[in-house]
Amino acid sequence: SSITIDIGGMWLEDAANPPWQILDDRPAETTIGPYGYLLIWADDDIGHTPGLHAGFKLDKDGDQISLYDTDGTTLIDSIIFDDQDANISYGRYPDASDDWYNMPDPTPLLPNTVGMAATPYFSHPGGTFATNFSLGLATKSPPAQIYYTTNGDEPTTGSTLYTAPFTVNLTTWVRARAYEPGLVPSPIVSETYIKLDPDVQSFSSNLPIVLIDSFGANIDNADRSHHPISMVFIDTDEIIGR
Known part of the structure; x- marks a missing residue:
C-alpha cells in the first residue's frame, strides 16, 4: 500500500484457536510504512521479545490464517494452505498479487522472490505390490510440466515428460x-514400488520382515561408493501375531 497503516488492535486467527488481537499499545512495532513489511511470528510464544509473537502456532501440515479489522468481524485477508516444507516459504508472487507459490528462499521483511513450481504427487504410495497397477503423477499447478525417471537419475527437462498414467x-x-516457466523447479520427489514374487506373496512369519531391493546391483562387502536401495519394513499384526 502507498499509505502508512497501523495494524495494532486488529485480529489474527487460525483454524483451531481463538482469535488473537495484535497489540495496540506498541505502534512502533505495529505500524507499516508505505510499501513496507511487518513480521509476526505465529509460534504461540507471546512472551518472547523482541518482535510480535501471535498467541497461536500454525500447523505445518495445513492450516488457515485470517486477518480481521479492529472490530473482530470485518475480514481483511485470509489464506488456506496445505502441507509445508521446512525452509520453504509460501506467499504471493509478485507481492500483492492473487497468485500463491512456494519459494525456496524465504525473505522476511523483504519482497517475495521468484516462486517455485508446486511439488508433484503420486497416485499410489510407495511399498510392495503383487498386481500391476497404473501410476499417475499430478501437480496443483495446471501450467506445470512433470518430468520423471525410473533409473535413479535426477529428473531434468531432458527426462521423460509425464503425459498420462503408466503401468x-x-x-x-x-x-x-x-x-513451470518463470519459476524455480520443484523439489525432487520419489516413490519406490517393490514387486513381490509369487513365492513371497503368501509368506508368513511371526517375526518382522525386512525387504531390500538393490535394483539389480550386486552388493557385497567390498569397499565401494554408496548405492541406492529400497527397503520396506513389515511389522507383525498386533492381533494375530504374524
Missing part, C-alpha cells in the same frame, strides 16, 4: 520434478 509391472524407483 508399473516390476520393481521401480520413480523420481519426479515439476517445471
